[in-house]
Amino acid sequence: MREPGAKVPFAQDILRPKGEQILVKTQLRWLTVRLVTVLFFLAVTAAADKPHWQSIKLKNGLLVIVIENHSIPLVTVEIAVKNGSYTEPPEFNGLSHLYEHMFFKTNERSKEEGYLDKAAELGIVRNATTREEVVNYYATTVKPNLRGAMVLMRDAIRYPLFDKAELEQEREVVLDEFSRNEASPFFHLIREVDRKLWYRYFSRKNPLGERAVIATATPEQMRTIQRIYYVPNNAALIVSGDVTASEIFKMAEELYGDWPAAEDPFIKHPLVEHPPLQRSEAVIVNQPVQAATIVIGYHGPSTDTDAAATYAADVFSFILNQPDSNFSRALVDSGLTTVAGINYYTQRNVGPIRISAQTTPDKLKAALKAIDAEINKFDSQDYITDEQIESAKTLIDVNEIFSREKPSEYAHTVSFWWASSGLDYYASYVDQVRKVTRADLKSYVNKYIKGKPRVIGVLISEADQKRIGLTEQDLLGRPEGKGKRQ
Amino acid sequence: MNLRDQGISKVGKINRWRKKASFCLLLFALCLLPSASLAQAVDSTSEFVTANGLKVIHRQVTANEVIAVRLYFKGGTRNITEKNAGIETLLWQVAQNGTKNFSKSQLNRELARMGTLIASSSGYDYTVIVMQCVEKNFDRSWQLLTDIVLNPLFEEKEVELERERLLSALRQEADDPDSYVSTLSNRLLYASHPYINRPFGTIESVSHLTAADLKAYHVRQLMTSRMLIVVVGNLTLENLKRKVTLSFGKLPRGDYQAEPAPSFKDSSTPQFEIIPRQVPTNYIRGVFAAPSIGHPDYAAMTVAINILAQQFYEEVRVRRNLSYAPNAELLSQGANSGFIYVTTPSPNQAIKVMFDEIDRLKQNTIRPEALANIINGFLTTYYLKLETNEAQGAQLAEYELLAGDWRKALTWLDEVRRVKPEDIQRVANTYLKNFRFAVIGDPAKFDRTLFTSR
Secondary structure, eight states, X not given: OBOTTSOOHHHHHHHSTTTGGGOTTOTTHHHHHHHHHHHXXXXXXXXXXXXXXXXXXXXXXXXXXXXXXXXXXXXXXEEEESOSGGGOOGGGTTHHHHHHHHTTSOBTTTTTTOHHHHHHHTTOEEEEEEOSSOEEEXXXXXXGGHHHHHHHHHHHHHOBXXXXXXXXXXXXXXXXXXXXXXXXXXXXXXXXXXXXXTOSOXXXXXXXXXXXXXXXXXXXXXHHHHHHHXXXXXXXXXXXXXXXXXXXXXXXXXXXXXSOOOOOHHHHSOOOOOOOOSSOEEEEEEOSXXXXXXXXXXXXXXXXXXXXXXXXXXXXXXXXXXXTSHHHIIIIITSSOSEEEEEEOOOSSOOEEEEEEEEOGGGHHHHHHHHHHHHHHTTOTTSSOHHHHHHHHHHHHHHHHHHHTOHHHHHXXXXXXXXXXXHHHHHTHHHHHHTOOHXXXXXXXXXXXXXXXXXXXEEEOHHHHHHHTOOHHHHHSOOTTSSSOO | OOSOOSSSSOOOOOOTTSOOTTHHHHHHHHHHOSOHHHHHHHHTEEEEEOTTOOEEEEEEOOSSSEEXXXXXXXXXXXXOOXXXXXXXXXXXXXXXXOBSSSOHHHHHHHHHHHTOXXXXXXXXXXXXXXXXXXGGGHHHHHHHHHHHHHOBOOOHHHHHHHXXXXXXXXXXXXXXXXXXXXXXXXXXXXXXXXXXXXXTOOHHHHHTOOHHHHHHHHHHXXXXXXXXEEEEESOOHHHHHHHHHHHHTTSOOOOOOOOOOOOOSXXXXXXXXXXXXXXXSEEEEEEEEOOOTTSTTHHHHHHHXXXXXXXXXXXXXXXXXXXXXXXXXXXXXXXXXXXXXXXXXXXXXHHHHHHHHXXXXXXXXXXXXXXXXXXXXXXXXXXXTTSSHHHHHHHHHHHHHHSSOGGGGGGHHHHHHTOOHHHHHHHHHHHSOSOEEEEEEOGGGOOHHHHTOO
């Protein structure tokens, strides 16, 4: 369960044992967060012990969710759409993201004056993100401008122009964004691991997309996306902050009620089925880096088909990422790695499990062995304690409290869960997590990690690779105490 | 997420050189706003000083069950030298790995059991140890925090472990061009200034730091004249007074005198430094000396930079599609600076547009209604910064430590409202010059003369 830009307990455990994420202005941030944002870009956000929202569904299928928080006179209006790379065949790979960029461009209603002018007058701070399974747009402003924000968001989602000149310009902007990603060494590691992990349908797990597709995108393609996915019965309107549910429900009906419903996009365009890995794969990525970084990827559970395992996955990750876990002690406290962690990314359509670590090139081979040794113990009776299981549940619980403290970001959290698990899942999440047993954890490990095919990637400089004589076969070699490396 | 989002909290384009029809609506909103919430914050914030001289700022917030504590040690880079740079960063990291009363394992287990977060960060002007917990766990969390601060063990093994982690990060600092260009450009401005000794040190300085160094340095830190505590959450003033007195009441007052950070020297000429590197796009960051948070020009400068950031967004990104991420920002440090930044395949073209916008700001007076739009945007960002108790505590401390009085945080919006168009033009002319540029990319694409022309 992760949310970019929100709480990052996993990341903090990886790079700074205690509480990195609350130091927004830390001067050390550049030293620590870089790796985290690339390797572990999807941070954990916990979920509610009871729903902290009210919701209704309009006749056209638009789900309206209201999160009241009157502590600060701000409102956030967010629209989430079940779109993103999971809907993208290769020829559309990157276009959900480009569409996202076009959202705040001129629309039919704002053509006269210019959309951004209005946003500025309303003091709107706006932004958007594209993920695998959701695209969300949000505008935060002061309370008196609530209606203005609701109107602006409606106009943007319902009446896009996709002006050809604007689209051509924005393609260049997105390509520079692409270049910025490419400038980070970690980007290449993740991408290569993902290519192998999602070997049949990589585009469906690649929100950034492909350069060539972005560079040649047309308004017609944008309209295709709009027609299929930007329909009220495939969207949610989330309003958080200093509002009341009754005023929002009324306003939503008035402003969004005549948005015509359409066919469920996923009937004609069902999700692909990612085939399981047939065998383990390895990849060595050379970049001019000083450290050696390891990422091991597995296919994890899906909320649609194995929700129980997703709860166990989160508890298991929280346990291992604690500095006092056997995993952290063996890898970090031993000095074999400077950071190490495990993460499961909740998804409707196969969430990845990633084990990640960083070390020096000289310690790389020993670190790889040590990681395998730990994986082999994941299902041992004494690998985790009852206290650790309970603490993990508490951490998930408290994390939710911290998350709710910031209503503008909590709206993003809710929209993420709405798309990737459904609101019912999210509403009962903490209760479900509390029920996770030791047997559930063992079952999760054996079903998804231990002995399962995986993709193991290493980021290292070419010179260091030669110096230590690292080959892909080394990565696929024999783990200690086991036959074949998994 | 491997996708960056659409810029950093852009408020959107403003055609500030022409009239807007909906100005009345805006004024209406402005009139309504600095509302009850802010008044409540003012009323519920207070300070006290213990008998041994420890200043504490307290804000009671009942809207949530989170308590945020920030414990500061003043001085930052002025406490350190080239030789021991990084010592505060390392010290407070190691301090969290075991104390007289709690082993490392006990600390970690207890924190996990409660979901409490404790972290440290050393900056140019101060070091802060922060704690975030839920109300019901405050007493025990406070106990752990204070033991970390007062009784760290500094075991050799832990020093070695944390030192290696810090060194690993330092070794990698050039790997990512985005963060490296920031380091390089700051270094140009910080030459001949205490800030040149970075809080996280260098490979050379950190390599030589020992447990004995940390122990000796720690003793010198523990004096109330160096310290400040800020607590925001649902905790009564009386309870906090009791806790602070019990935990820190026996510390010596010491004789630390906080002095304003010196100004940057030699900032009167532009500079340009290029790191040739094959990268997918060129990274450019130019820094300039700027008024600090307590300076009379700070509010006007904040508005000027905000306008500039929006103009960059509009002209560089939207209109000319030269970059995904043009930006301008004003920092908040004792010796303050700001920067302009862009990544682009066309450096000369992009920087020319950015310079043109700077010139426009210097040569023209912004229309009052456009200024009002900007200020409206400030209301949103101002309140966004107040959403969490942790953020409120950080804001109060920033004003206390850098502007001399936390109460100035409460009047910030009033200061911004008083900014006049001519103030913006004046500060633009005063500060937006002598840019120190560091760039990473293809040398053939950079015109040094252009980059050193402002």
